[in-house]
Amino acid sequence: MSIRGTEIKIQGLTHRYTPRSPVTFNRVDLESPSGEALAIIGRSGCGKSTLLHILAGILKPTEGRVLLDGKSVEAPSPRWVMMFQAPHLFPWMTVTQNVGVGLSFGRWSKKEIQERVTEAINLVELQDYAQKNTQDLSGGQQQRVALARSLVMEPELLLLDEPFSALDAFTRASLQKDVRSIAKRLGFNIVIVTHDIDEAVIMADRAVIMAGSPGSIVDEFEVDLPDPRDRADPVVQKLRAELMARFQSAVRAKGGVPAMEEEVQ
Amino acid sequence: MSSPVASSGGAVAAGWYKHPAVQQLGWAIAGISILVALWTLFGYYIAGNPKTQSFASFGFIPTMHAFPELWELGKLQSAVMVSTYRLGAGLAIAVAIGVPVGILMGRVKRFRELSNSPFQLLRMVSPLSWMPIAVYVYATWDGAIIFLIAMAAVWPVMFQTAAGLSKVDPAWFKVARNLGASSTQMLTRIIIPAITFDVLSGIRLALGVAWIVLVPAEYLGVTSGLGYAIQDARGTLSYHWLTAMVMTIGAIGYCLDSILVLLIKRFSWHRGG
Numbered sequence: 001m002s003i004r005g006t007e008i009k010i011q012g013l014t015h016r017y018t019p020r021s022p023v024t025f026n027r028v029d030l031e032s033p034s035g036e037a038l039a040i041i042g043r044s045g046c047g048k049s050t051l052l053h054i055l056a057g058i059l060k061p062t063e064g065r066v067l068l069d070g071k072s073v074e075a076p077s078p079r080w081v082m083m084f085q086a087p088h089l090f091p092w093m094t095v096t097q098n099v100g101v102g103l104s105f106g107r108w109s110k111k112e113i114q115e116r117v118t119e120a121i122n123l124v125e126l127q128d129y130a131q132k133n134t135q136d137l138s139g140g141q142q143q144r145v146a147l148a149r150s151l152v153m154e155p156e157l158l159l160l161d162e163p164f165s166a167l168d169a170f171t172r173a174s175l176q177k178d179v180r181s182i183a184k185r186l187g188f189n190i191v192i193v194t195h196d197i198d199e200a201v202i203m204a205d206r207a208v209i210m211a212g213s214p215g216s217i218v219d220e221f222e223v224d225l226p227d228p229r230d231r232a233d234p235v236v237q238k239l240r241a242e243l244m245a246r247f248q249s250a251v252r253a254k255g256g257v258p259a260m261e262e263e264v265q
Numbered sequence: 266m267s268s269p270v271a272s273s274g275g276a277v278a279a280g281w282y283k284h285p286a287v288q289q290l291g292w293a294i295a296g297i298s299i300l301v302a303l304w305t306l307f308g309y310y311i312a313g314n315p316k317t318q319s320f321a322s323f324g325f326i327p328t329m330h331a332f333p334e335l336w337e338l339g340k341l342q343s344a345v346m347v348s349t350y351r352l353g354a355g356l357a358i359a360v361a362i363g364v365p366v367g368i369l370m371g372r373v374k375r376f377r378e379l380s381n382s383p384f385q386l387l388r389m390v391s392p393l394s395w396m397p398i399a400v401y402v403y404a405t406w407d408g409a410i411i412f413l414i415a416m417a418a419v420w421p422v423m424f425q426t427a428a429g430l431s432k433v434d435p436a437w438f439k440v441a442r443n444l445g446a447s448s449t450q451m452l453t454r455i456i457i458p459a460i461t462f463d464v465l466s467g468i469r470l471a472l473g474v475a476w477i478v479l480v481p482a483e484y485l486g487v488t489s490g491l492g493y494a495i496q497d498a499r500g501t502l503s504y505h506w507l508t509a510m511v512m513t514i515g516a517i518g519y520c521l522d523s524i525l526v527l528l529i530k531r532f533s534w535h536r537g538g
């Protein structure tokens with residue numbers, strides 16, 4: 001499996017749900033070079049999830065545009081795949097069928113599908129569960145199936161909308177590490193939306209902070225850490241504290257209440 | 266009956282009677298036996314009473330004698346063939362109309378809101394009350410009866426399909442679209458497998474209604490089918506033929522329903538019942 005990344009350019013992006021509703025976010029500009037893992041952090045309601053949906057082509061912006069390698073994103077495409085908070089697997093299919101479903105929509109031979117599905121299942125380490133019904137899997141395993149279902153499409157960009165927030169801490173930590181290492185190995189871009197500072201520190205090369213209402217990007221932070229990253233490492237913890245401080249002062253500067261630990265962890 | 270061994274993984278063939286399928290069959294046989302016993306007793310009672318003696322052939326034993334007689338005359342086969350053809354054609358039309366319209370109801374909110382009241386109103390019309398209209402519209406009795414069955418069967422199929430679709434996780438569509446599904450693929454690969462269980466449950470309900478409508482519809486005018494055979498038997502005072510036909514109706518209905526129950530089990534992806 002060889003995947004390349006894509007250069008993301010977000011230009012003057014403004015969104016409101018209906019002409020009368022308030023602006024979700026206003027004139028957002030953001031760039032991410034090919035192969036980067038970018039985290040967008042912010043509190044609930046700052047529009048970060050909406051931004052991700054526009055990146056995926058699921059929602060349309062009111063103004064502005066999203067360019068991937070210079071081409072405008074107008075609709076969903078298997079080249080930029082989104083993963084959600086819940087795995088949303090198809091319960092009438094086995095793990096293998098779920099992983100292969102995207103390929104079966106396209107013009108792939110049975111043999112090609114089989115090869116790529118096997119590879120993707122190995123990548124997320126679910127070899128022993130390939131023929132199981134997805135309803136017999138744990139939450140973490142189901143999210144791994146969803147990851148394999150996205151990876152099998154060989155996307156240039158993987159969009160993650162708080163994808164591990166429903167999992168227990170241990171499973172979440174292992175998936176965060178795995179997704180980052182797979183992305184780095186294969187070279188595709190990640191944009192992850194999260195309110196979990198730890199997640200940003202473990203997974204991203206760079207974090208941008210979104211705050212205010214309407215939301216805007218108020219700060220950005222290089223996560224300059226070697227791999228593999230371990231949250232118990234003092235260097236990681238120091239960086240996490242710095243990012244938290246930056247986040248709190250950014251929110252304060254926007255006139256918001258400083259983030260509580262419970263919400264932004 | 267050879268599978269109980271596998272379930273406990275050892276040589277426990279002696280416990281075969283504990284297998285759920287065997288137990289279920291046992292209860293079914295016991296239940297039917299009680300019914301037959303009561304019927305036999307009832308037969309003896311009316312045969313023994315001078316007032317009701319002339320109806321003695323309603324009993325279980327005369328009815329059992331009627332089956333070979335009707336078979337030899339070819340009456341049983343032809344009645345079953347004709348009636349099941351009408352039932353099948355009516356159900357097929359009901360599915361062909363009910364499933365697409367049900368999908369539309371489940372997917373398009375405006376259509377659901379617009380169609381709900383007229384459909385609920387039409388649903389409450391007794392299917393047999395369309396009979397005079399059906400007779401005017403259709404040149405043949407067959408056509409009229411098939412129309413009545415379709416009118417009776419279409420509603421459960423339609424409403425169950427719509428209800429099934431409303432339970433579908435909307436994120437499945439978002440995921441499928443993101444993975445490149447075309448509209449046709451969305452229908453064949455996502456929507457249909459997701460709702461097959463509900464559609465089959467609808468067909469099961471429809472079958473019940475259709476089978477109930479079929480017999481009275483065949484009382485009116487036609488000269489073939491199970492309903493006609495019952496009328497005919499009554500006319501010729503062949504009561505044991507009459508009960509044999511009634512039994513046949515029950516048995517066929519029971520078999521068809523059992524087939525659908527098996528299909529529903531096969532296509533259900535719901536866990537825990």
